[in-house]
Amino acid sequence: MNSQTSLSRVDFDAAAARIRGRVRRTPTLEALACRSEAAPGTRLLLKLENLQPTGSFKVRGATNTVMSLSEEEKARGLITASGGNHGLGVAFGARMSGCPAVIYLPESTPSAKAAKLKDWGAEVIVHGAVWDDANEAAMVRADADGLTYIHPFADPRVVAGQGTIALEMLADNPEIDTLVVAIGGGGLIAGISTAAKLLKPGIRVIGVEPVGAPTHHAARAAGHLVTLDKIETAAGTLAPRTSAELNFGLISENVDELALVSDPEMKAAAEWLWSEAGIAAELSGAAALAALRTGAAKVAEGANIGVVVCGAGTDGIG
CATH class of the missing domain: 3.40.50.1100 (Rossmann fold)
Known part of the structure; x- marks a missing residue:
């Protein structure tokens, strides 16, 4: 099955109905003070998946x-x-x-x-x-x-479940024109980017990986899946040595840009989230914000940016 047709709006809507009442419909927090962290005049909206009952999306x-x-x-x-x-x-x-x-x-x-x-x-x-x-x-x-x-990312049912985040974000804030999302195996961004493009084809999606685990960055450069020789990041949930064809295909089609951030940059972003907003995010949960703070994720002046705070933890602030 071609990855372009492997997940439809029906799949995402069915997933949303299936998980309704079983997981939380997490809030989106507008981080007013963070405007200076990205391009001038941008608006930053944080989707708080760290508030899920298990602590992550x-x-x-x-x-x-x-x-x-x-x-x-x-x-x-x-x-x-x-x-x-x-x-x-x-x-x-x-x-x-x-x-x-x-x-x-x-x-x-x-x-x-x-x-x-x-x-x-x-x-x-x-x-x-x-x-x-x-x-x-x-x-x-x-x-x-x-x-x-149950595979953590290379399963259409898993990808569809993660994509429900995009349904909620765009229902709550239809003005969002840019999404910044962390990447591990790729289930989260495959789901979010596919669902978001179905809802709003012109939306821009930026994926963020650790410098020490550039699995998808390397695959995109090569034009095919690759297996990293080693992993050098403390963000363990963003650190598979390889991904899968399902995720690679969906990400290739729907993710516009990939950015890399270091562990110290993720830690600094996690510390900002804690000090400014009282959000306890693990390193992976702060990766997307780190890409904005460092300029690794390129966003336009005046953009409405949705960032997924994908996981709770104290490794970023301890």
């Missing part, structure tokens, strides 16, 4: 996927690999559905997220240095035990 895609499963698929038990946030989303969906969940995490996952997963009744296995290692082990376990595997 991942609960949208995970919940949409779990709610799409058959009773037999849920009864077999769920399994995934995650830098933390998707695992929390799957555990949330599993607990809501009354089925068991197994979550594989890389060694870089914050201990607080592993502890929270255990509190929610998930079986937690720490394996490998990065997400790709944990995912390989999770897929082996899924095959061996007959568990239902």
Whole structure:
């Protein structure tokens, strides 16, 4: 299936209906003081996905996927690999559905997220240095035990769930003409950019990656998926060594520009969010704002900019 037709407005609307009442319709905060952080005269609107019950946007895609499963698929038990946030989303969906969940995490996952997963009744296995290692082990376990595997980004149901963020942002603030979104595996920006372009074809979408994990930046330069030799960022939820064809295709079609930010720049943005707005964002949650503050994301004077604060945490302000 061509990625241009793999997700339609119907898919995003169905996802929105499926997750309604199960996840939060998060607010958008206008950050007036941040006008000086971007181009002159710009207006900045922060979509607070850090306020989701699991602390990140991942609960949208995970919940949409779990709610799409058959009773037999849920009864077999769920399994995934995650830098933390998707695992929390799957555990949330599993607990809501009354089925068991197994979550594989890389060694870089914050201990607080592993502890929270255990509190929610998930079986937690720490394996490998990065997400790709944990995912390989999770897929082996899924095959061996007959568990239902939920990919954190390379699943149309996950992408559709994440895209509901764009539906909400443009319903609340139809004047938004630029979206700035962090990129890890690519599920978030694939969903947001595809849904946003369906609603408002002229909207500009900018993706943001860490300098130490430029997975999509490298893929765009090469014209195909690539696998990074190494990961050098503390923003573990933005740090897969490779993505997937579904995400690469949607991002290639719908994301206008890619920007890179360093860990210190993400930390500075997280500190700004905390000091100016009382928002506790993890490094990944502050990545999009960091790109605006540094000028890595190019926006026009007078732009109405929507920024997704994608995850809560204290690693950016600790």
